[in-house]
Amino acid sequence: MSIIIDEHTRTIVQGITGRNASFHTKLMLGYGTKIVGGVTPGKGGEEVAGIRVYDTVKECLQKHPDATVSSVWVPPGFARDAILEAIDAGIKTVVVITERIPVHDMLYVRECAREKGVMVIGGNTPGLISPGKSLVGMLPRITFKPGRIGTVARSGAITYYLANSLNLAGFGESTSVGLGGDPILGANFEDILHLFEADPATDAVVMAGEIGGVYEELAAPFIKKMTKPVVAFIAGKAAPQGKRLGHAGAIVEGEMGTAQSKIEALSANGAIIAQTLSEIPELLRRRLA
Amino acid sequence: MRLYEFEAKRLFRRFRIPVLDAVVVDGINEEELNKITYPVVVKAQTFLGGRGKAGLIKTAETRQEVESVIKEIIGESHGPYRIEKVLIEKKIDIAKELYLSVIIDRLEHKFCVITCSRGGVDIEEIARQSPELIHKYYFNASVRFSQFSARTIANGLGLSGSMLKSGAEVVYKLFNLFIGFDCKLAEINPLVITQDKKIYALDAKVDLDEDAMFRHPELKELGIQTRHEIGELTEREKLAKAAGIPYVDLDGDIGVFPGGAGFGIAAIDLIKHYGGSAANFMDSGGAPTQEKLRKMLGLLIDNPKVKAIFGARFGGISRCDDWAKALVQYVIENRPEKPMIMRMAGNMEEEGRRVLKEAKEKHPELFKNIKVYSVTTPIEEVIKETIRVAKAGRI
Numbered sequence: 001m002s003i004i005i006d007e008h009t010r011t012i013v014q015g016i017t018g019r020n021a022s023f024h025t026k027l028m029l030g031y032g033t034k035i036v037g038g039v040t041p042g043k044g045g046e047e048v049a050g051i052r053v054y055d056t057v058k059e060c061l062q063k064h065p066d067a068t069v070s071s072v073w074v075p076p077g078f079a080r081d082a083i084l085e086a087i088d089a090g091i092k093t094v095v096v097i098t099e100r101i102p103v104h105d106m107l108y109v110r111e112c113a114r115e116k117g118v119m120v121i122g123g124n125t126p127g128l129i130s131p132g133k134s135l136v137g138m139l140p141r142i143t144f145k146p147g148r149i150g151t152v153a154r155s156g157a158i159t160y161y162l163a164n165s166l167n168l169a170g171f172g173e174s175t176s177v178g179l180g181g182d183p184i185l186g187a188n189f190e191d192i193l194h195l196f197e198a199d200p201a202t203d204a205v206v207m208a209g210e211i212g213g214v215y216e217e218l219a220a221p222f223i224k225k226m227t228k229p230v231v232a233f234i235a236g237k238a239a240p241q242g243k244r245l246g247h248a249g250a251i252v253e254g255e256m257g258t259a260q261s262k263i264e265a266l267s268a269n270g271a272i273i274a275q276t277l278s279e280i281p282e283l284l285r286r287r288l289a
Numbered sequence: 290m291r292l293y294e295f296e297a298k299r300l301f302r303r304f305r306i307p308v309l310d311a312v313v314v315d316g317i318n319e320e321e322l323n324k325i326t327y328p329v330v331v332k333a334q335t336f337l338g339g340r341g342k343a344g345l346i347k348t349a350e351t352r353q354e355v356e357s358v359i360k361e362i363i364g365e366s367h368g369p370y371r372i373e374k375v376l377i378e379k380k381i382d383i384a385k386e387l388y389l390s391v392i393i394d395r396l397e398h399k400f401c402v403i404t405c406s407r408g409g410v411d412i413e414e415i416a417r418q419s420p421e422l423i424h425k426y427y428f429n430a431s432v433r434f435s436q437f438s439a440r441t442i443a444n445g446l447g448l449s450g451s452m453l454k455s456g457a458e459v460v461y462k463l464f465n466l467f468i469g470f471d472c473k474l475a476e477i478n479p480l481v482i483t484q485d486k487k488i489y490a491l492d493a494k495v496d497l498d499e500d501a502m503f504r505h506p507e508l509k510e511l512g513i514q515t516r517h518e519i520g521e522l523t524e525r526e527k528l529a530k531a532a533g534i535p536y537v538d539l540d541g542d543i544g545v546f547p548g549g550a551g552f553g554i555a556a557i558d559l560i561k562h563y564g565g566s567a568a569n570f571m572d573s574g575g576a577p578t579q580e581k582l583r584k585m586l587g588l589l590i591d592n593p594k595v596k597a598i599f600g601a602r603f604g605g606i607s608r609c610d611d612w613a614k615a616l617v618q619y620v621i622e623n624r625p626e627k628p629m630i631m632r633m634a635g636n637m638e639e640e641g642r643r644v645l646k647e648a649k650e651k652h653p654e655l656f657k658n659i660k661v662y663s664v665t666t667p668i669e670e671v672i673k674e675t676i677r678v679a680k681a682g683r684i
Contacts (some may be wrong), residue, residue, distance in 0.1 A: 016452055019576075020576055020606055027636065029434065051436075063362065075403065076500065076503075077504065079504060088397075094427040097298075097606075099575060101500065102471055102498055102500050102501035102504070103393060103471070103473060103500065103501070104430060104468070104471050104501065105501075107393070107398055107400075107430035108400070108430040108431055110429055110430075111398070111429055111430055112431070126605050126606070138606040139605055140603065140604050140634070140635035140636045141636075142603050142634075142635070142638070142664070143603070143634070143635065153551070154551060155549060155551015155552060155554075155555075156549050156551065156605050156606075157547070157548045157549035157550075157551055157552030157553075157555075157574060157603045158551045158552055159604070160605060160634075160635065161469040161552060161555075161668055163624045163636070164603075164664060165667065168402070168665075168667070171481075181549075181550055182500075182549060183395070184393075184395070184398065210551055210554055210555075211554065212297075213333055213395055214396055215396055218396070235551060235552075235554040235555035235558055236554045236555075236557075236558065237558045237561070238557045238558045238560075238561040238567070239554060239557065240537070240539065243537045243570075244499070244535070245535075245537060245550060245553065245554050245570045245572075253409060275562065276559060276562060276669060277666070277668070277669075278667050278669050279557065281503045
């Protein structure tokens with residue numbers, strides 16, 4: 001088992017004809033991800049890596065009704081429309097790779113997704129992987145190994161370093177989910193923690209947050225209810241105030257969103273706090289022993 | 290991205306929110322000063338609140354007075370910011386001060402209109418001491434804001450009769466401005482009613498969403514440029530911005546070339562954790578072109594404060610081969626002497642390693658201060674070594 005995606009999941013790629021999307025479509029296919037179609041308006045009928053391109057998501061799903069997951073790679077100005085199109089056509093999980101989507105757009109999209117019971121992951125997510133089964137997004141495959149630790153992080157690179165340090169220590173991942181670096185996200189830590197708690201193939205969860213926003217704080221009360229151990233790491237303890245550190249979401253605004261407030265909320269609810277990424281395997285080992 | 294008051298008021302004018310006639314000057318500008326009628330209020334343009342208490346808002350009755358106040362205020366500092374400009378407005382007789390704002394509530398994921406019948410003071414202070422004075426009205430992002438909502442909100446502020454109508458107009462226009470310019474915050478504190486029953490936005494605060502600026506070319510017409518969330522950019526930050534590189538100057542001596550933003554943030558923590566200090570934040574992720582990667586390296590090499598460079602590439606969307614090629618070309622063209630301690634892993638790593646190996650064999654002299662570790666060396670070891678090298682000044 002795993003969460004959200006597995007070896008049976010059929011996926012489509014929106015914006016498949018772009019440079020990054022077409023490159024990563026090949027890598028996903030190489031990993032074994034079942035991509036059944038791509039969508040780029042105006043390029044219907046073309047092919048990318050042997051995958052048929054359609055003009056609309058609706059048309060693509062008519063041909064491939066078993067597709068449930070879409071990854072979105074379009075430029076930020078088109079992201080809102082692409083996500084809404086996926087939701088409207090009946091996609092169940094939308095993985096939004098696009099970064100720096102306007103905040104107002106994401107609020108709107110989030111509202112529509114929640115109404116229809118669709119999970120939107122991102123924006124600015126590296127995607128997610130259930131090692132050995134399926135990869136949706138652009139995570140580097142070599143970093144991940146099948147195992148029993150669930151990971152959820154806001155940043156792509158931290159997702160990779162985390163898996164890397166878990167694997168060097170002999171652990172592997174059931175599923176690794178990147179939530180994304182944008183300020184307004186579809187799925188949040190709490191949504192993913194619920195899924196890991198219910199997943200029989202996951203023994204423990206590592207969550208990696210960063211400064212900005214309140215998603216880490218919001219997840220804290222659920223951690224208290226979980227039966228599985230949660231190790232938490234927060235990046236940005238040395239961050240300056242009022243400056244955006246690359247991720248649109250990573251900014252400290254006054255008291256809100258500081259590394260300290262997140263660490264306090266998580267720790268008070270029973271999460272094990274890791275000071276560095278490399279000490280995480282040892283913390284897990286002690287807790288799972 | 291926060292605007293100055295005078296910039297925010299330009300947006301207000303565009304949406305016909307009543308503001309006072311004003312001039313903005315950065316010194317004794319004869320032509321502009323000739324336009325004003327006394328008495329006036331001179332207001333320092335800065336990003337922080339509490340200007341009154343800091344002595345940065347002053348009245349003037351005559352030309353002589355206004356000139357001396359301008360000279361006094363410009364060049365002063367307010368927190369970390371130096372005051373470059375003042376806004377000069379006519380002094381008015383105030384009968385009542387109110388508070389009105391539209392924000393994004395990141396807990397509720399909704400737009401929120403906040404009002405308070407006591408304006409002109411720190412709203413967070415009121416929220417702590419008299420929370421009953423504050424009203425909040427939530428709106429879904431999908432909802433079209435109605436006139437009746439504006440009237441309800443104005444009514445909640447205690448306005449009635451003709452003042453209700455003019456108050457509701459301001460609420461309605463402010464909400465539309467908030468939507469129309471993709472704001473994260475639009476605030477009027479205070480919204481004033483004068484003795485002769487006129488309503489004005491006496492102050493104006495607007496935070497724009499930098500990620501939505503691409504669809505607001507009209508901001509450029511209004512003279513509004515990109516900057517930090519709060520504050521101006523340094524010269525190097527401006528260079529980076531022009532090249533499309535997310536970059537922030539910090540105080541230390543280790544240049545950080547980290548890959549993605551999240552790891553960049555964590556790298557700064559790790560450097561501090563092991564006793565070093567980062568010279569910058571940078572986001573070198575998101576599949577940059579080789580040309581852009583070379584510019585990123587240049588920013589660090591050209592910074593005289595940087596003693597050593599820590600680099601990491603965990604190739605996801607950003608491929609190792611692109612990274613390695615950019616590094617090699619930069620080194621061959623610029624022959625940098627600063628030590629670089631790096632780590633490379635991820636997508637297209639093999640090809641990246643081949644590129645590096647070939648270049649090193651060809652130009653051993655140029656690469657003697659450059660180390661590139663692989664996935665088997667923990668990132669912490671790479672950081673510790675960079676700190677050692679920065680302190681020693683050599684590998």
